[in-house]
Amino acid sequence: MEAQETCSYMTHGAVMPFCKGCGHSNILKKLNDAMASLKLDPEDVCLVTDIGCIGLADALFDKVHTVHTTHGRSTGFATGLAVADKVLASRKMKVVVLIGDGGSMIGLLHIVNAALMNVDVTVIIANNFLFGMTGGQQSSLTPEHFVTLTTPFGSMNPSLDICRIADASKGGFIARKIATDKDLTDVMAKAISFDGFSLVEVLELCTEHGTKRNDLKGGMLAQMAEHEGHELGIIKENSLRKEFSRKYESDVQSHTGEIKQPAFIEQESLHNLTKAAGIIISGSAGERVQSSAAMLCEAAVRCGLNTTQKNDNPVTQGSGFSLSEVILSPDEINYTGVSRASYVIISSEAGLKELKAQNIFKRIDNDTVIITDESIELSNNGYNVISLPLRKACGADKATLGAVDYAIRMYGLFPHEVFKKVIEKKFGQYETIFKKEFLTFWF
Amino acid sequence: MQTLQKALRSGNQMVAEGAIKAGCKFFAGYPITPASGVYKGMIDLLPQNAGIAISSPDEISALAYCVGASMRGYKSMTATSGPGWALMIETVQYALITETPVVICVVQRLGPCTGGATQGGQGDILITEFATSGGYTIPVLYPSTAKECFRLTAEAFNWAEKYRTPVVLLSDKEIGMTTESLDYSGLGDLKTFDRKTISKTDPDFKNWKMYGFDSPDMIAKFAPVGGDIKVTATGSAHNALGYLKKNDTETISTLLHLEEKITSHKNEMVLVNEDLQDNANTLIISFGITARTMKDAVKTARKNRINVSALTIYSMFPVPEEKIINAASDCKRVVIPEENINGQYRKIIKPLLKDKEVIGINKAGSMITPEEILERII
Ligand code: SF4
Ligand SMILES: [Mg+2]
Numbered sequence: 001m002e003a004q005e006t007c008s009y010m011t012h013g014a015v016m017p018f019c020k021g022c023g024h025s026n027i028l029k030k031l032n033d034a035m036a037s038l039k040l041d042p043e044d045v046c047l048v049t050d051i052g053c054i055g056l057a058d059a060l061f062d063k064v065h066t067v068h069t070t071h072g073r074s075t076g077f078a079t080g081l082a083v084a085d086k087v088l089a090s091r092k093m094k095v096v097v098l099i100g101d102g103g104s105m106i107g108l109l110h111i112v113n114a115a116l117m118n119v120d121v122t123v124i125i126a127n128n129f130l131f132g133m134t135g136g137q138q139s140s141l142t143p144e145h146f147v148t149l150t151t152p153f154g155s156m157n158p159s160l161d162i163c164r165i166a167d168a169s170k171g172g173f174i175a176r177k178i179a180t181d182k183d184l185t186d187v188m189a190k191a192i193s194f195d196g197f198s199l200v201e202v203l204e205l206c207t208e209h210g211t212k213r214n215d216l217k218g219g220m221l222a223q224m225a226e227h228e229g230h231e232l233g234i235i236k237e238n239s240l241r242k243e244f245s246r247k248y249e250s251d252v253q254s255h256t257g258e259i260k261q262p263a264f265i266e267q268e269s270l271h272n273l274t275k276a277a278g279i280i281i282s283g284s285a286g287e288r289v290q291s292s293a294a295m296l297c298e299a300a301v302r303c304g305l306n307t308t309q310k311n312d313n314p315v316t317q318g319s320g321f322s323l324s325e326v327i328l329s330p331d332e333i334n335y336t337g338v339s340r341a342s343y344v345i346i347s348s349e350a351g352l353k354e355l356k357a358q359n360i361f362k363r364i365d366n367d368t369v370i371i372t373d374e375s376i377e378l379s380n381n382g383y384n385v386i387s388l389p390l391r392k393a394c395g396a397d398k399a400t401l402g403a404v405d406y407a408i409r410m411y412g413l414f415p416h417e418v419f420k421k422v423i424e425k426k427f428g429q430y431e432t433i434f435k436k437e438f439l440t441f442w443f
Numbered sequence: 444m445q446t447l448q449k450a451l452r453s454g455n456q457m458v459a460e461g462a463i464k465a466g467c468k469f470f471a472g473y474p475i476t477p478a479s480g481v482y483k484g485m486i487d488l489l490p491q492n493a494g495i496a497i498s499s500p501d502e503i504s505a506l507a508y509c510v511g512a513s514m515r516g517y518k519s520m521t522a523t524s525g526p527g528w529a530l531m532i533e534t535v536q537y538a539l540i541t542e543t544p545v546v547i548c549v550v551q552r553l554g555p556c557t558g559g560a561t562q563g564g565q566g567d568i569l570i571t572e573f574a575t576s577g578g579y580t581i582p583v584l585y586p587s588t589a590k591e592c593f594r595l596t597a598e599a600f601n602w603a604e605k606y607r608t609p610v611v612l613l614s615d616k617e618i619g620m621t622t623e624s625l626d627y628s629g630l631g632d633l634k635t636f637d638r639k640t641i642s643k644t645d646p647d648f649k650n651w652k653m654y655g656f657d658s659p660d661m662i663a664k665f666a667p668v669g670g671d672i673k674v675t676a677t678g679s680a681h682n683a684l685g686y687l688k689k690n691d692t693e694t695i696s697t698l699l700h701l702e703e704k705i706t707s708h709k710n711e712m713v714l715v716n717e718d719l720q721d722n723a724n725t726l727i728i729s730f731g732i733t734a735r736t737m738k739d740a741v742k743t744a745r746k747n748r749i750n751v752s753a754l755t756i757y758s759m760f761p762v763p764e765e766k767i768i769n770a771a772s773d774c775k776r777v778v779i780p781e782e783n784i785n786g787q788y789r790k791i792i793k794p795l796l797k798d799k800e801v802i803g804i805n806k807a808g809s810m811i812t813p814e815e816i817l818e819r820i821i
Contacts, residue, residue: 046668065668068677070537076504080511087495093669113500265449301624308623315560334735335813336621
């Protein structure tokens with residue numbers, strides 16, 4: 001569709017649904033004029049409206065796409081629309097958010113993040129210092145001493161300077177205007193055409209709730225802002241930052257990171273299991289417990305086994321215990337817990353402590369082979385314990401790996417050669433993985 | 444040796460791969476254990492697959508970004524767990540009322556509240572199904588293996604696109620974070636479905652309305668924001684054109700249609716696995732991680748010459764009522780193991796099981812074991 005100079009984005013002869021004298025009417029007319037001055041193709045405009053009186057605007061703009069959202073979240077939806085449009089559709093949609101002072105606070109996070117991302121979204125905040133639609137309650141943008149329905153003695157808090165928040169969020173275009181300003185149209189047009197995030201806070205009057213309770217006239221808005229220490233006019237206008245999609249494109253193109261599709265695992269040998277084996281490996285965080293278990297699984301798959309590996313660790317991943325429950329089976333594995341452990345590896349004191357805490361000894365019997373570091377003292381309940389100098393021979397970080405290596409050699413679950421190849425892929429030549437003399441410790 | 448395509452994958456990774464297969468082009472994520480693997484998977488995969496994955500500052504933003512991207516015409520997904528899902532409840536209703544396709548993967552963990560980040564749970568079934576004010580159905584799929592994560596994620600997208608609705612892919616910590624060996628053969632053949640869209644040149648355009656329908660099962664063609672047809676979307680009750688209206692008949696019927704369009708397609712939304720045996724006294728019904736445990740218990744029972752039937756539910760909602768009634772028809776007892784304290788799915792399906800003894804096995808903090816189910820098979 002060709003944009004025409006006379007194009008109006010609002011419904012012809014639209015009746016404003018607002019109270020007499022409400023600033024919203026002015027803001028919307030000027031928004032319409034601003035879009036017209038930019039000759040935007042209506043198909044390329046999406047007006048995203050928030051909840052509240054200003055949110056009624058969507059019904060007035062019948063030429064452009066309108067998305068009327070949940071309270072405060074308008075900038076969030078707008079961000080998704082803008083990113084998808086610019087990155088995926090490679091178009092030039094202009095997304096304009098209309099939000100009130102109340103919505104701007106509950107949705108502050110979305111505004112901050114849109115500014116940080118520098119998405120091509122314009123946020124227009126119609127600030128009449130209170131929640132109009134719900135009866136004139138205090139908002140976070142209500143100035144100190146301002147009387148509202150819920151602050152009959154005047155607001156105790158000063159008002160939030162949302163323009164400064166936008167500035168701190170690295171937004172490129174920021175302005176604070178008054179609804180009656182002659183150049184409001186121009187400023188809105190500048191904001192919309194700005195290639196990146198822009199925000200215009202427009203100060204106005206709620207004639208239903210604001211002016212009735214306060215000695216306030218339009219002419220006093222500038223003074224009010226000054227009193228709150230809020231700057232007026234275009235506060236910031238710089239295009240130092242690239243708009244999101246442009247930055248994204250160049251960053252993705254120049255990406256040389258490690259992302260690769262994990263490859264399939266070829267079967268190269270045969271296993272010796274006739275039934276499932278449950279292996280519980282417990283040790284300390286940062287000592288390759290879970291990665292040793294993963295390498296065990298990979299080798300097992302290379303020998304035609306099915307595997308599951310269920311990990312556990314404290315919420316802080318780098319401290320305390322680390323535990324893996326591994327099942328190797330010639331059959332399909334359903335339940336992923338180890339009901340009865342065939343092998344248990346305990347490579348550190350933290351590992352033992354966790355086994356006790358989780359009552360795992362209930363799943364251990366006299367047939368279970370327990371491979372522990374020599375430092376660990378297990379009460380002798382007739383357990384089949386093999387105590388080895390794991391930490392000494394393999395180093396703390398490879399004690400678990402050494403124990404897994406030992407178990408595969410000793411109990412012949414599948415050819416050790418296969419495991420050796422898997423760990424060599426990660427650590428280099430087998431002979432250099434553990435301490436030189438490690439084999440002599442147990443053979 | 445056969446040519447298998449074996450790999451080690453977690454359920455979370457397979458959700459990401461399934462989403463890519465389904466044609467997902469947009470993902471927004473916020474970190475949360477045990478769902479973060481989906482987020483990382485999408486961050487890695489989407490840029491190589493003509494899509495984009497972004498980080499969001501909270502879960503409300505994550506879903507709002509996804510809904511926005513979907514309104515622009517792109518298949519979108521986010522992933523979270525209980526605490527994040529709680530924050531998304533308003534936004535998912537927005538997707539529902541604006542008939543915007545979107546997939547939310549909810550990887551359950553131990554609740555309530557922050558509960559246990561690294562512990563499993565199956566306690567978000569009811570909050571998921573009853574997330575809407577007014578009682579509208581959010582379709583829910585629930586895989587029980589990593590491989591099923593792939594298939595059902597793709598299916599979740601298909602449902603979202605076909606029925607223009609948010610769809611929840613329920614998962615749990617044990618499925619999401621456990622790595623298992625799986626075989627990719629067959630996964631490539633999955634069918635994917637794209638939403639039907641409309642433009643001004645479409646012959647249907649003359650009679651088209653944003654949310655119009657001639658019959659309960661009809662789903663209006665989708666007009667993307669930015670297309671040549673003006674989009675009018677609102678989270679408020681609206682008429683077929685999308686304009687906010689109060690209480691007129693058209694508005695109420697447009698609202699009711701949100702539910703009717705799902706219920707009138709519910710027979711196409713049935714995904715279960717029936718493992719029924721003649722002369723079985725007991726039927727076990729389960730899903731997710733517990734469905735796997737059920738399989739082991741059933742195996743052992745049958746080895747001990749006890750007949751038992753088992754039903755794995757993948758399509759949790761709409762409830763596959765006929766399948767459940769049929770599976771239970773010859774049994775006296777129905778056992779429903781689930782890892783929550785109040786028997787959430789049991790509450791839902793109990794009215795279908797008239798004249799049956801309905802027994803729950805419930806647990807919090809650790810997986811239900813095969814032995815615990817076996818005890819209940821007689
Ligand atoms: S209540 Fe206040 S904000 Fe709402 S329309 Fe009336 S004057 Fe305007
Ligand atoms: Mg206000």
